Amino acid sequence: MIRCKRVYDPVAVEDGQRVLVDRLWPRNKRKEQLQALWLPEVAPSTALRQAFHKGEVDFAGFAERYRQELAARPEHWWSLLGMAGKGDLTLVYAGKDTEHNNALILAQWLEDELDRQGPMSSPVCYAGEVKPL
Numbered sequence: 529m530i531r532c533k534r535v536y537d538p539v540a541v542e543d544g545q546r547v548l549v550d551r552l553w554p555r556n557k558r559k560e561q562l563q564a565l566w567l568p569e570v571a572p573s574t575a576l577r578q579a580f581h582k583g584e585v586d587f588a589g590f591a592e593r594y595r596q597e598l599a600a601r602p603e604h605w606w607s608l609l610g611m612a613g614k615g616d617l618t619l620v621y622a623g624k625d626t627e628h629n630n631a632l633i634l635a636q637w638l639e640d641e642l643d644r645q646g647p648m649s650s651p652v653c654y655a656g657e658v659k660p661l
Contacts, residue, residue: 529544529616529617530612530616530617530618530619530635530638530639531543531616531617531618531619531635532618532619532620532621532626532629532631532632532635533546533618533619533620533621534620534621534622534623534624534626535548535554535557535562535564535620535621535622536554536557536622539563542616543616543618544615544616544617544618545565545611545614545615545616545617545618546562546563546564546565546618546620547564547565547566547567547608547611547617547618547619547620548562548564548565548566548567548568548620548621549567549570549571549619549620549621549630549631549634550568550571550621550622550623550630551568551571551572551574551577552568552622553566554622555622557622562620564618564620567604567607567608569601569604570598570604570605570608570634571630572590572593572594572597572630573597576590576593576594576597577630587628590628590633591633594630594633594634595633595637598634598637605634605637605638605641608634608638609638609641609642609645612638612642613642617638619631619634619635
């Protein structure tokens with residue numbers, strides 16, 4: 529199962545593998561507090577992130593452009609498919625908005641990719657069930 533969670537929420541056993549999917553390190557968080565890997569390269573580009581935060585792009589436009597970036601860089605998110613195939617995966621993010629953030633878009637992207645590839649085509653033979661957020 530792929531989950532999304534703020535970095536400021538408590539770490540839980542059911543989180544499984546935790547991965548920070550923001551380009552910037554979260555404020556006031558030390559590495560040992562986060563208990564997560566950091567994959568800044570899977571985050572939206574700096575230009576896209578800044579355009580969204582300035583209000584130059586609405587969430588729908590942000591989501592579409594982020595999906596285009598993901599499609600162009602599969603080497604950046606491919607390892608997340610393997611992690612999801614081995615067990616629970618929690619994508620952590622620092623933003624305050626729990627309904628409009630890159631982690632939710634990435635989680636849906638990964639779920640769609642796992643569904644598209646089917647159980648035997650992923651490099652780790654994904655055997656679990658991915659549930660929508």
